[in-house]
Amino acid sequence: MMKRIIQLIKENKSFLITAHLNLEGDALGSEIAIFLLLKKLRKKATIFNHDKTPSAYAFLPQVNKIKNNLGEKENFDVALVLDCSDSFRTGKVKDYLGRAKTIINIDHHISNTYFGDINWVEPKASSTAEMVYQLCKKLNILDRNIALALYTGIFTDSGNFTYANTTAKVHKIISELMKYNIYPHKVYEKVHSFCKLSDLKFIGRILNNLKVDASGKIVWSLIKKWPKKEYDLTEIIFSILRFLKEAEVFILFKKIAKNKTRVNFRSRSKVDVNRIAKFFGGGGHKRASGTTVEDEIYNVEKKVISFVKRYTNG
């Protein structure tokens, strides 16, 4: 598979690089690493994303080259779609994909729909950045900037090396990347230290209003005014909830408009929250999923909690 991809890279001239909506470390790190790799091979490469780059990732190299708009007539030989389970998840970039002669789909999501002409999907990889590392290794192209992008991708998608996808291989790769003068505490600060004092106070109120079911296994909070920001506090809140003993399912109910409630689910290990979100019209992963329900927040809370109780006890 990698051989075919390398062949296509060598044979073609212009490349469109994109990833999924709601950009995070793995999507951006993988895009930038591939971009730098193509540049080293003297190819024409463009990163084009539906969403703007979150400010937490402004430290990544070449980030100012990322485009959020393209001329309607632009065309590419190859479209490289990274960390993206479905072509619809590229947002407005989708219109450009079909015009490329070849779509290469590189991803580690088990839910990948194999939408590409070439589909390199490795659900056992910690991250798409781990796969891109293999590609760089094969092509013998690696420098400080590529290493920083790949480190950031693997670091964020493995929950700072604490998720189940963190293997011996991941640590081996990271030890290789760190030889290029990567400072882990600095990457940590960049990626995670973006809160204002008012954000922590807001999180404080959420924690203080946490609810739990009788078994102690379902923990949730209801937020009647979810702030619209350029960054999202959801992951931070879930990372704090991880400190709780015995809880299995974590849920946030957010009022995002009148009669519109966003519900985010996280599972510690056993419960498949993808199936719970699906029941309410959403989806995601086994351990992280979400849905948006067109109803008033207290109604949604009642229905969802009742369903989750039955689901986890059944």
Place this chain on the structure above:
Amino acid sequence: MMKRIIQLIKENKSFLITAHLNLEGDALGSEIAIFLLLKKLRKKATIFNHDKTPSAYAFLPQVNKIKNNLGEKENFDVALVLDCSDSFRTGKVKDYLGRAKTIINIDHHISNTYFGDINWVEPKASSTAEMVYQLCKKLNILDRNIALALYTGIFTDSGNFTYANTTAKVHKIISELMKYNIYPHKVYEKVHSFCKLSDLKFIGRILNNLKVDASGKIVWSLIKKWPKKEYDLTEIIFSILRFLKEAEVFILFKKIAKNKTRVNFRSRSKVDVNRIAKFFGGGGHKRASGTTVEDEIYNVEKKVISFVKRYTNG
């Protein structure tokens, strides 16, 4: 240095293993790894600690063998003091140290006082467990239980691989240890998921009451009722404060008795909080320190904040 230690291990029969007060992952992981190593060499080994083992570490192998009391007449050929900058920090174990023929001091704290007969001190090591790994490697003794103990030691002392002490070497060692079927998410859950719902609500109130100076660089909270528990919430609170942008110094003021205030300091990078704590009769590390002041909490807050302001601006 390691050669001499290996020689002493081979020449002697009975070993006392201990570490510092307020046991954490590196102290316990290093003790248990050395204990298992000595057992493999058919030596008589005893782990004896001043403090009880925190329940978060009950998952470590052989943890039920750790003693908190010894007969007054017990003697040992060699005392191995691990992760301990000063022999006084072994608490009541100190009385037994002097009776050993040889004291071996293995530590990575820059503040180590070289109290042993043999002093193997490596301030550049991420953890004492990293040093013990080198010893195991040299002796070619490693198994699943030793790997789990060492993984836990390195993992906790490097802040889940996010502190500045996390080097390429650390990740290389971890990739070696993980080959012994270590599950990182399970270790994470054991070490970090010990909170009750009431703890998170308490932390929520602390976050909601955070104070900050005009520059935004000094952030603190004042807790008038600090709960006495078998576990400590301090690290969790500081890990949450790390999400704040621009803050440099984090301080917690805890009323621990009438006219007795505990002050904990953390620094993001530049400020040396060891010197601040020293000014108030305490001490610690450059980035983590503490002191106990015999005064009413609001007086202590006033004096400390005023000093920190002058210190950080000077």
